[in-house]
Amino acid sequence: MLQSILMMGGLGVAIGTVLVIASKAFYVYEDPKVVAVNGELPGANCGGCGYPGCSANAEAIVKGIQSVNSCVAAGDEVAMAIAAIMGVSVSDKEPEFAGPGCYYSKDEADMEYRYHGITDCRAAAMLFGGMKVCRIGCLGLGTCVNACLFGALSIGKDGLPKVDQEKCTGCGACERACPKNIIRLTSVTRRIMREYTLEECITPCQRACPTGIDIKKYIQLIKEGDYAGSVQVIKERNPFPTVISRICPAPCEFNCRRLLQDEAVGINNLKRFVCDYEMTQDKRSLPYKAPATGKKVAVIGGGIEGLSAAYFTARLGHEPTVFEATDELGGILRKAIDRNRLDMDVLDWDIEGIRQMGVEIKTGTKAGVDFTIDSLLQQGFEAVFTATGGWDSRLARKDIGQADSVFPGAYLLIDLLRGQSDKNIVVDSGKNIVIAGGSTLVPEAVQILKKKGAKNITVVIRKDEKDSGMDQSAVDTLKKEGVTIVYTAGITKVTGELGHLKSVEYAALDTGEKVSVESDTLIIGSGRFPELVFVPVKADTDSQDTQDSAVTGPLVWQGVELLKKPDYNPQIGLLSDQDVISEYPSVVSAINGGRKAAAAIQNLMYDIPFQESHDLITEHSHLQDISSLMSVNASARNIMQVRQIRTGSSDNFSTGFTKEQAHAEADRCLRCGLVCYEKSKAAG
Numbered sequence: 001m002l003q004s005i006l007m008m009g010g011l012g013v014a015i016g017t018v019l020v021i022a023s024k025a026f027y028v029y030e031d032p033k034v035v036a037v038n039g040e041l042p043g044a045n046c047g048g049c050g051y052p053g054c055s056a057n058a059e060a061i062v063k064g065i066q067s068v069n070s071c072v073a074a075g076d077e078v079a080m081a082i083a084a085i086m087g088v089s090v091s092d093k094e095p096e097f098a099g100p101g102c103y104y105s106k107d108e109a110d111m112e113y114r115y116h117g118i119t120d121c122r123a124a125a126m127l128f129g130g131m132k133v134c135r136i137g138c139l140g141l142g143t144c145v146n147a148c149l150f151g152a153l154s155i156g157k158d159g160l161p162k163v164d165q166e167k168c169t170g171c172g173a174c175e176r177a178c179p180k181n182i183i184r185l186t187s188v189t190r191r192i193m194r195e196y197t198l199e200e201c202i203t204p205c206q207r208a209c210p211t212g213i214d215i216k217k218y219i220q221l222i223k224e225g226d227y228a229g230s231v232q233v234i235k236e237r238n239p240f241p242t243v244i245s246r247i248c249p250a251p252c253e254f255n256c257r258r259l260l261q262d263e264a265v266g267i268n269n270l271k272r273f274v275c276d277y278e279m280t281q282d283k284r285s286l287p288y289k290a291p292a293t294g295k296k297v298a299v300i301g302g303g304i305e306g307l308s309a310a311y312f313t314a315r316l317g318h319e320p321t322v323f324e325a326t327d328e329l330g331g332i333l334r335k336a337i338d339r340n341r342l343d344m345d346v347l348d349w350d351i352e353g354i355r356q357m358g359v360e361i362k363t364g365t366k367a368g369v370d371f372t373i374d375s376l377l378q379q380g381f382e383a384v385f386t387a388t389g390g391w392d393s394r395l396a397r398k399d400i401g402q403a404d405s406v407f408p409g410a411y412l413l414i415d416l417l418r419g420q421s422d423k424n425i426v427v428d429s430g431k432n433i434v435i436a437g438g439s440t441l442v443p444e445a446v447q448i449l450k451k452k453g454a455k456n457i458t459v460v461i462r463k464d465e466k467d468s469g470m471d472q473s474a475v476d477t478l479k480k481e482g483v484t485i486v487y488t489a490g491i492t493k494v495t496g497e498l499g500h501l502k503s504v505e506y507a508a509l510d511t512g513e514k515v516s517v518e519s520d521t522l523i524i525g526s527g528r529f530p531e532l533v534f535v536p537v538k539a540d541t542d543s544q545d546t547q548d549s550a551v552t553g554p555l556v557w558q559g560v561e562l563l564k565k566p567d568y569n570p571q572i573g574l575l576s577d578q579d580v581i582s583e584y585p586s587v588v589s590a591i592n593g594g595r596k597a598a599a600a601i602q603n604l605m606y607d608i609p610f611q612e613s614h615d616l617i618t619e620h621s622h623l624q625d626i627s628s629l630m631s632v633n634a635s636a637r638n639i640m641q642v643r644q645i646r647t648g649s650s651d652n653f654s655t656g657f658t659k660e661q662a663h664a665e666a667d668r669c670l671r672c673g674l675v676c677y678e679k680s681k682a683a684g
Contacts, residue, residue: 033085034062040081041071047149048072048169061086072169094290094317096170098153098163099186101201102138103216104676105159106131125179134675135624136201138182147177188290191236192312193599195565196617203672204625205267207617208255210592211237215252215267216671222274223666230274231285238591239311239357240304240350242279243333245272246342248588257672260629263637266657266665272640273657279349286356290317297601298323298381300367300406303331304587305531306387307354308594309601314358316602321381322359325366326397331389332583335396368405372499373534374555383535383601386559387594390528390582403427406529407494407559409501413438413525416445430520431455434504436491437462437525437575439469445523446483458484458517460491460506462575486515490573494522494532494559502556507572526581530574531593532559533600562593562600563610567618626675633680638665 038058045053049070051060060066061082068086069079112133118124121143124131130139140159152167153174161174161183174183181199196202196212205215214233221230234241248268256264278285295318299310302324310320328334330347355361365371367388376384386406391414394400403415403425411427413435419425429452438445442459449457461468465475465487478485486506492514493505504519524530537556564571564578571578584590603610617623638661657665670677 031059031062034058036085037061037082040074040078040085042073042078046073047173048171072171094187094189096185096187096190097165097168098144098170098174098183100138100161100163100183102136102160102182103201103671103673105138106140107159109134109137109676122177122179130180134201134673136180136182136199136674137676139180143177143179144174144183147173149173153183188288189316189602192315192595193602193611195563195611195613197615198617198621198623199615200617201674202617204255204257205252205265205672207623208251210251210586210589211595212592213237216669218274219265219267219270219666219669220671222270222662223669227274227277228283228285231278232287234271234275235285235287235353237595238588239308239354239594240587240591241271242275242346242350243342244268244588244591245275246346247337249586257626257629257670257677258632258635258668260627261632262634265668266637266640269638269640269657270662270665273662276656279346284353284356286353287315289315289357292319293317295319295383295605296321296381297605298376298384299387299597300384301331301387301389302326302329302361302363303387303389303393303590304333305389305584305590305594305597306331306385307351307359308591309385309387309597310359310594311354311357312595312598313601314354316598318601320359322361323365323367323371324361324363325388325399327363329361329363332393332396333587336392367407373407373559374496374498374557377534377536377555377557382605383533385533385597385601386529386531387597388529390526390580392527392583401425404529407501407532407534408496408499409520410494410522410524410529412527412529413441413445413523414527416448416523417441420448427452427523428521429454432518433457433521433523434491434517434519435459435523435525438523439525441525442470443474443478446478446481449523450481454521456484456518457482458486458504458519460486460489460504462488462490462509462573464488490576491522492561492573494519495537495556496558497554497556509573512572524574526575526579528580528582530579531562531597533562533597533604534559535604560600560604562596563613565616565618566613567620571613624675626677629670629677631679632670632677635668637668 038055041054041058043054049057049066049072051057057066057070061068061070068082071078110133111131113128114131115124115127118127119141121139121141124139124141129135138160140155142155144161145153145155150167150169152164152169154162156162170185172185175185196207203216206212209215214236218230218233221233231241238244245268250268252267253264256267258264297313297318297320299306299313299320299322302322306322307329310322313320329351333342333347334344373384388406394404401424403411403419405411409430415425416427419427429449431454433449433454433456435442435445435457438459446457468487475485488509489506490509491504492507494501495503495505501519501522503516504522505514505516507514534557537558561574564576567578575581580593584593602608638657640657641655
């Protein structure tokens with residue numbers, strides 16, 4: 001008996017020892033902040049936040065991935081309590097909802113193969129890609145519907161998912177379940193920020209449009225008689241629709257699939273019809289805006305690009321102010337477009353629409369004279385974008401009598417050279433100079449700068465030595481004079497403090513390695529100041545509270561280039577083939593430049609990484625397409641009537657479509673997808 005008692009006691013001690021060791025080895029630390037946040041959540045575990053339960057959502061909130069008001073099952077009191085735990089304030093949350101990106105079901109599409117017994121889209125997608133010829137098209141098995149916990153999704157009669165926006169919480173469960181990225185979360189911000197990717201089912205006309213307007217959708221709304229809705233779709237990506245409908249070169253029409261059968265759809269004429277209808281009704285259709293952020297943004301330049309940047313920035317919820325050097329807005333459109341093509345009343349109509357989006361305008365204020373980059377940042381502007389136009393614009397506004405300097409220490413090479421013959425044109429240069437580009441003019445520029453007292457000159461050229469444009473004797477002379485020449489490199493960032501340029505960063509185009517050089521002056525070898533977004537350099541701090549946007553103390557700022565598509569390799573750095581070196585080739589391209597600037601502003605203010613560029617659609621992308629149309633009846637294009645006698649407003653040289661003509665032309669649209677299109681009913 002005693003032996004048994006000792007054995008049991010020893011076994012108990014051993015087990016206790018093991019448990020003590022295990023408790024130490026496998027102890028799981030619980031973040032008290034996560035525990036506190038989880039305690040405030042209702043415990044519904046509904047999945048509406050996009051996470052599998054309240055505990056997971058609490059962890060995401062503490063990590064900063066989720067907002068404090070991310071719980072759809074809780075009210076404002078819970079959000080306020082969580083905000084107090086996190087030490088932040090509650091702001092309006094922009095609504096997100098699911099949006100399908102495919103328009104033809106598997107039953108209407110050309111079938112390549114069908115799997116029997118498979119009821120899940122993910123399984124079907126794994127088996128050779130699914131059911132359809134289209135690599136991107138919807139498989140239609142309803143996996144997204146099953147994933148939705150709120151009954152916001154259903155499969156319609158056409159075999160495609162339908163979204164009830166009133167029920168949709170934007171949790172993203174359907175987006176995660178879809179194996180082909182057909183259904184995605186969308187919002188005002190997402191639609192402004194995004195560049196189209198290879199994974200999206202984008203029509204040929206929409207891919208060709210520099211602004212990326214959903215052409216198929218706005219034409220469909222014209223067919224349905226919803227003209228206000230049609231204008232809203234256009235204004236999603238274009239703040240100058242009435243202007244563009246008169247002067248656009250219409251690259252979309254050169255890519256219209258009807259050209260495989262007869263004539264392109266009159267896409268631009270349909271835009272003119274619906275925009276003119278809005279103007280004659282004198283009832284403006286304004287697109288949706290994100291909730292107000294209270295963040296102030298400055299845009300230098302009241303031309304098309306600058307106004308577009310301000311428009312999209314306002315739609316992102318910010319408070320933009322445009323600073324224009326002249327007394328009139330519109331840039332080169334105001335000065336150079338023939339009045340027979342564009343009446344100024346039309347331009348003013350679109351500009352007023354931009355004002356109504358919440359854009360403040362200040363005319364007669366010039367950068368470098370009435371304000372500087374750093375003075376704007378000191379006043380509380382959280383970002384500044386430069387859109388001052390090129391040499392063409394300066395000639396149009398007769399602003400060539402003196403050197404221009406949009407940001408501290410930066411000048412155009414043309415002004416440096418002109419200063420030799422015109423003493424009124426003064427370029428102030430320091431000891432450390434960086435010249436961007438310049439080609440054969442570099443030796444002359446170096447001699448001028450040397451006479452001005454420059455000590456250290458660095459020339460950054462995108463091409464290699466053989467293709468640089470300078471002969472070997474000139475290169476040898478420059479090197480003997482101590483000039484540093486950096487080949488196959490591009491400038492990626494400038495940095496300054498208070499009112500002075502301090503450094504210029506360039507990157508090697510082959511390796512991406514970045515080097516920063518001290519610089520007082522940057523000479524730019526193009527006819528236009530680069531498009532840069534300037535933001536204050538934030539000091540390292542653990543505090544997440546950014547309520548006070550005004551900058552105090554010595555101000556350090558940086559200017560960052562915009563996102564570039566991978567059209568050219570390599571594409572980083574200023575003065576690349578994608579950079580505008582004089583003026584945009586078309587107004588519609590300038591509008592897209594403004595949208596890209598607004599996206600860059602958003603990214604830089606919130607420290608969001610730029611969109612990955614490797615899968616962006618470009619004009620050189622190889623996409624699935626079709627080479628012929630089947631079951632499509634030939635249909636003549638409707639032509640706008642041209643007036644024989646131009647009376648009244650010179651803009652009335654063309655009367656535009658009647659409602660009947662507009663509907664007839666809209667009927668010619670094939671409502672294309674990637675490899676699908678709407679067949680003629682008579683032939684179907």
